[in-house]
Amino acid sequence: MADLRTRYLGLELRSPLVASSSPLTGTLDGLKRLEAAGAGAVVLPSLFEEDLTEESREVDALLASGATGDEARAGYGAGAAAYLALLERAKTTLSIPVIASLNGVSRGGWVRHAARLEQAGADALELNIYYVSSSPGQSGSEVEWRYLDIVGSVRQAADIPLAVKLSPYFSSITNMAGQLVEAGANGLVLFNRFYQPDLDVETLEVVPSLELSTSTELRLPLRWIAILHGRHRISLAASTGVHAVEDVIKALLAGADVAMMTSALLRHGPDHLSQVEAQLAGWLDRHGYGSPGEVRGKLSQRSVRDPAAFERANYLKVLASHRERG
Numbered sequence: 001m002a003d004l005r006t007r008y009l010g011l012e013l014r015s016p017l018v019a020s021s022s023p024l025t026g027t028l029d030g031l032k033r034l035e036a037a038g039a040g041a042v043v044l045p046s047l048f049e050e051d052l053t054e055e056s057r058e059v060d061a062l063l064a065s066g067a068t069g070d071e072a073r074a075g076y077g078a079g080a081a082a083y084l085a086l087l088e089r090a091k092t093t094l095s096i097p098v099i100a101s102l103n104g105v106s107r108g109g110w111v112r113h114a115a116r117l118e119q120a121g122a123d124a125l126e127l128n129i130y131y132v133s134s135s136p137g138q139s140g141s142e143v144e145w146r147y148l149d150i151v152g153s154v155r156q157a158a159d160i161p162l163a164v165k166l167s168p169y170f171s172s173i174t175n176m177a178g179q180l181v182e183a184g185a186n187g188l189v190l191f192n193r194f195y196q197p198d199l200d201v202e203t204l205e206v207v208p209s210l211e212l213s214t215s216t217e218l219r220l221p222l223r224w225i226a227i228l229h230g231r232h233r234i235s236l237a238a239s240t241g242v243h244a245v246e247d248v249i250k251a252l253l254a255g256a257d258v259a260m261m262t263s264a265l266l267r268h269g270p271d272h273l274s275q276v277e278a279q280l281a282g283w284l285d286r287h288g289y290g291s292p293g294e295v296r297g298k299l300s301q302r303s304v305r306d307p308a309a310f311e312r313a314n315y316l317k318v319l320a321s322h323r324e325r326g
């Protein structure tokens with residue numbers, strides 16, 4: 001039977017299957033169910049800096065309501081007190097690593113709250129940097145500098161491993177990855193999936209719209225993980241489009257250390273993890289591999305016979321194959 005143990009951000013995980021940040025990881029009950037289903041680690045929902053300015057009001061409200069960590073839901077406006085309570089309860093209750101997630105605004109905010117999450121016992125911290133620049137005067141390098149400044153500042157304030165959850169919208173992800181490593185990142189989560197606002201043609205309003213992903217969306221993280229594998233001393237997590245065991249295997253082959261799931265777990269429930277885990281172990285056994293480490297990066301850009309398959313050269317081939325099929 002294959003040994004699924006995996007290292008991610010320097011942490012020992014029992015499997016490469018990680019529950020990414022979502023409402024499912026925002027309650028102790030949800031976290032326990034994910035652990036019971038076999039999650040190698042869990043990432044809590046992001047603590048948003050906007051919530052923290054309301055902090056004293058929330059602490060009062062929480063105390064007044066008599067809520068315990070069990071009832072408290074963390075993230076999405078629940079406030080800092082609830083978040084820290086959940087993190088502390090999760091750390092005493094679970095035996096798998098608990099990764100906190102932070103979404104800051106100001107440099108001071110990122111730094112202060114990273115330090116608090118570390119003190120509350122987080123095994124690692126995921127920096128969910130969500131920055132949309134709509135200013136024509138701001139260059140791509142200025143945007144990149146903001147990311148590097150956040151990572152560098154948090155690095156100085158916290159000693160725990162840091163992962164940066166990126167968007168795919170960079171001109172040179174490989175260069176950016178190298179700079180993030182230099183700034184102190186230990187891991188990259190590729191990618192966050194930002195929700196694009198929709199337009200309602202009846203009310204003529206801009207409306208928020210949240211749709212779960214599909215496996216097809218794995219292609220984007222797959223390409224970049226394959227390109228980045230082995231280039232920097234950094235852990236790589238695949239996020240977006242990991243639904244079935246094939247997706248997990250593809251992520252490993254491209255070079256991911258772990259495969260993260262949200263949409264699949266929201267759609268099928270936490271027990272989906274145990275099925276995927278059993279299927280992964282079965283696949284490794286059938287193919288004669290003893291562990292995920294033996295397949296990791298086998299199809300990364302540095303390992304394949306045709307590295308151009310991940311670059312522009314493949315573009316014409318793909319278009320031509322479509323025409324032939326049509």
Ligand SMILES: Cc1cc2nc3c(=O)[nH]c(=O)nc-3n(C[C@H](O)[C@H](O)[C@H](O)COP(=O)(O)O)c2cc1C
Pocket residue numbers: 020021022023044045046047075101128165191192193212213214239240241242260261262263264266
């Ligand atoms: C309802 C919902 C809430 C989410 N909340 C967060 C969050 O707080 N922080 C974060 O970094 N990502 C958040 N995500 C993004 C997921 O962690 C994940 O990166 C994304 O859904 C892509 O993975 P998937 O294809 O497995 O769903 C959320 C996703 C969903 C669907």
